[in-house]
Amino acid sequence: MSGPLSVVVPCAGRGSRLGLPFPKELLPTPDGRVLLDQVVDLIAGLDVRVLLVTAADREPTIAHLHRRYPQVPVAAVRQGADTSGLSAAVRVALPFLGARTVVLLPDQRLQEMPDRSPVADADRLLRATSACFLASWCDDPQRIAADGALTIDRDPSQGGMGRVQRMADKPGLEAAGGHNAVWFAFGFRREVAGPVLDQLDLAERHLLADADFARGPLHAAPVIVVPPFVDCGTWPAVRDMWRRHGKDVPCD
Known part of the structure; x- marks a missing residue:
């Protein structure tokens, strides 16, 4: 490694x-x-x-x-x-x-x-485990419904870091209540790259059943908690980012 x-x-x-x-x-x-x-x-x-x-x-x-x-x-x-x-x-x-x-x-x-680099933490994790996520806690159903959603078991003994139990991509409002986080980044070791990407592909196509997820390398992957983040893929999110700094979007 x-x-x-x-x-x-x-x-x-x-x-x-x-x-x-x-x-x-x-x-x-x-x-x-x-x-x-x-x-x-x-x-x-x-x-x-x-x-x-x-x-x-x-x-x-x-x-x-x-x-x-x-x-x-x-x-x-x-x-x-x-x-x-x-x-x-x-x-x-x-x-x-x-x-x-x-x-x-x-x-x-x-x-x-954050004070510590979450990417450095992910690098250290990947020397001992096959995959990991960087994610932020989220209790906003609208955000979870339209983002990469995770269900994480909190583990206070690990400084707030838990493990992923469920995963969905843009699950919609009806399923949003079953998740408590959105992912920011992910990592994997070379030997599990194929299965990791297979799981992500199924999630993107809304075909990842919980049973299939449980059999893959992303299940029970440790999570590095990061601060809240903005998905800048839409104008409402971009405007919100700028307004947090008291400014208007210059290219709007």
Whole structure:
């Protein structure tokens, strides 16, 4: 389990809900930067190799990282136009990944940065366990209904870290009450990459039954609790992010 941590950043999505004339990971944030910059904040000082999963229009994204963060080792692999979804994006990266991988979504933005790096904590966990999640507690049914939802058993003996018992992607309001968290990122070891992505794919297609989840590597995965975060994939969420800082969205 030695060697650098692989960090996959899926950047091939069209961002159709925002309708931006540029990649959504380059959306300005209230601190004068862009969404993608927080990914770099989260891996600062760590031994990592970053792999962007891109589309044909992502040259500005690659250029931004090379220009602003020349010290960060970054490579890019293109996702085919005939595939979509998170699990498909990560599969494109599989041939280039090391022993341990964390997947960070560039449009998920923590409302505040924690004192300890949750990515560093995930890297340590993955040296001893096959998979993990970074997640935030959530009791808002509307948020859970439209996000990556988890049911976590709280474990006070582990400093608030629990284990995942159920998982659903955008479960809808009727099923939202069965979950208590939303996930921010996830990690896995190379030997379970295929089964992990199979479970994610089934969840994305709303085909992941509880019994099937219980048989896979994401079941009982430990959870690193992170601060609340904003999913910046819609304009209401983007406006809320800016209003928290007392500002209006400059590109609205």
